[in-house]
Amino acid sequence: MPAELPTPRAVEVKDERSPLARHAITLMQEAIGDVHPASYLLGELRDTRQGRAQGGGYHLLALPDPEAPGGEPLAAAAGAYLEAVHAGFVSYLAVREDQRGRGLGRSLREQLVDTFRAQARDAGAGELARVLGEVQQDSAWLRLLVREGRVVPLDFPYFHPWMSRRGEGYYALYLEPLADRRTELPAREAAGLVEAVWRRAYRIRDPVHWETYRYMLRRLEGRTTVGPDPALLRALSS
Incomplete structure (x- = not known):
């Protein structure tokens, strides 16, 4: 049963040119609907990768499906570090329909929050x-x-x-x-x-x-x- 499967470890997708980036964004768009265009989100990743993001970095996390040869994720989450108010902002969180109920959303959100915490510390701002x-x-x-x-x-x-x-x-x-x-x-x-x-x-x-x-x-x-x-x-x- 899906609930008995181990929870995979999320990866942060830092390169907008990665196929996983597009797959993750597609999952969020299909699951949520009210999502920025892919070009916008990919641009956020590019600016963060190149050190040009203003006001805090943008982060995309995905749980890759080990059985999917194309790299489609089981779940994806995205958000930004709000430098001005020393906070993280969860923009999107999506779990593939056939994987819901396994706690993947909870796990992925925790890892996204950890990413915000790390950026806050790296920026010298202390704890998020x-x-x-x-x-x-x-x-x-x-x-x-x-x-x-x-x-x-x-x-x-x-x-x-x-x-x-x-x-x-x-x-x-x-x-x-x-x-x-x-x-x-x-x-x-x-x-x-x-x-x-x-x-x-x-x-x-x-x-x-x-x-x-x-x-x-x-x-x-x-x-x-x-x-x-x-x-x-x-x-x-x-």
Whole structure:
């Protein structure tokens, strides 16, 4: 049975010219759908490999299938180190449909977080403060992370750049505290996390020109702190 198979070790795909890079991106696109174009992600890998990435490196990890001659992965994950806020950002995590239930997603995410930790140390920034991620509010993955006490969804409407206001309530931005154990932040600091995600993970040079970004800031105005979303926590914990 698949659950009895040993978990393979992930490899970091550092060369955008590698067939594994394209296979991993294809898996994420097929499993998730709402994913950057392959050319964008390959460009992120190229810039990181060449030392030209601004604001933190981009990382792609894959679990190669030992039985696939073409190198297709069992699972793949990608994300960026947000240098400005000393955090990791999990952009995408996908497991091949016939391999789900083996704990591959959990293992791969842990290895991606370790990659963020290593980059933070290499940059002289010390221990990684936290990990952020954006995920559908009703996803089983977010439910699992919340029930394990790993993450908290933050209490404000979150949008990534390609969403319209009609998508309010579809995604959540979650926070996993690491070296910085706080789960409630000053509202200005929470706004800084969103800015870092938009500027680094999405390469939006001037987020304030985007209506949904301005809307997020307006929803944070007048608030002292931002913490866990109580209604979403109840729904995910039930």
